[in-house]
Amino acid sequence: MLRVIFFKERVGIPMALYEVVFILRQDIAVQDVNKISQQFEEILSEGGAKILKKESWGLRSLAYIVKKNKKGHYIMLGVDSDIAVVNELARRLKISEDVIGHQILRVENIDENPSPMLQAPAELKHGSSDLADAI
Amino acid sequence: MTENNNIENNGASENSTNLISNSVLFNRKNTSKKVATCPLSGKNAPVIDYKNIELLSRYISEKGRILPSRLTGVCAKKQRELTKAIKQARNIALLPFAKQ
Numbered sequence: 001m002l003r004v005i006f007f008k009e010r011v012g013i014p015m016a017l018y019e020v021v022f023i024l025r026q027d028i029a030v031q032d033v034n035k036i037s038q039q040f041e042e043i044l045s046e047g048g049a050k051i052l053k054k055e056s057w058g059l060r061s062l063a064y065i066v067k068k069n070k071k072g073h074y075i076m077l078g079v080d081s082d083i084a085v086v087n088e089l090a091r092r093l094k095i096s097e098d099v100i101g102h103q104i105l106r107v108e109n110i111d112e113n114p115s116p117m118l119q120a121p122a123e124l125k126h127g128s129s130d131l132a133d134a135i
Numbered sequence: 136m137t138e139n140n141n142i143e144n145n146g147a148s149e150n151s152t153n154l155i156s157n158s159v160l161f162n163r164k165n166t167s168k169k170v171a172t173c174p175l176s177g178k179n180a181p182v183i184d185y186k187n188i189e190l191l192s193r194y195i196s197e198k199g200r201i202l203p204s205r206l207t208g209v210c211a212k213k214q215r216e217l218t219k220a221i222k223q224a225r226n227i228a229l230l231p232f233a234k235q
Binding site: 021023062063064066072074076101102103105115116117 | 184185186187188189190223225226227228229230231232234
């Protein structure tokens with residue numbers, strides 16, 4: 001028992017890299033989007049997490065209707081945190097009425113460059129095979 | 136003149152050897168293969184990421200379904216990564232689950 005406590009103190013709480021994407025309702029004004037996302041960032045930083053990357057993908061059209069919204073404000077955070085803080089964030093995102101969807105993924109590395117979402121969009125093509133249309 | 140005839144009738148000479156080999160005539164090995172190498176493996180291949188929907192949308196059908204690797208030519212390992220990324224993108228409404 002003593003040995004276990006000693007080990008935990010030596011190693012500490014493991015931190016891992018996570019990517020958090022959440023979508024805010026389209027009714028929210030652009031100025032409020034920043035305020036709301038800062039509330040979630042505070043939850044993370046108070047728990048001892050480091051926010052390595054923050055991106056706002058803006059108001060995008062959703063691929064399907066989510067809670068009667070056709071568009072949403074996308075925010076992405078790259079975070080270095082432990083699991084307890086991330087679980088707390090997930091719980092708050094689930095409760096929040098402004099957030100219509102969220103996803104937290106554990107990643108191996110967070111790229112410093114802007115993600116493909118912020119780069120210039122080319123025309124979207126579906127699969128080019130003729131057989132693909134039948135599927 | 137006779138030389139021209141000989142060149143034209145190259146299949147109908149007196150010895151009548153089959154000049155087109157059987158392996159070419161009856162070869163069905165490569166009929167279903169579309170692409171020689173996997174487009175996502177190799178040096179300059181793009182990184183598969185759920186955020187890269189421009190890349191992912193090339194591997195879904197018109198109705199939004201994931202295309203099989205026998206059509207796209209993707210190798211098995213990359214097909215698994217692709218599937219995972221498409222499903223992650225679908226969760227946050229970057230790609231559809233199904234469309235008409």
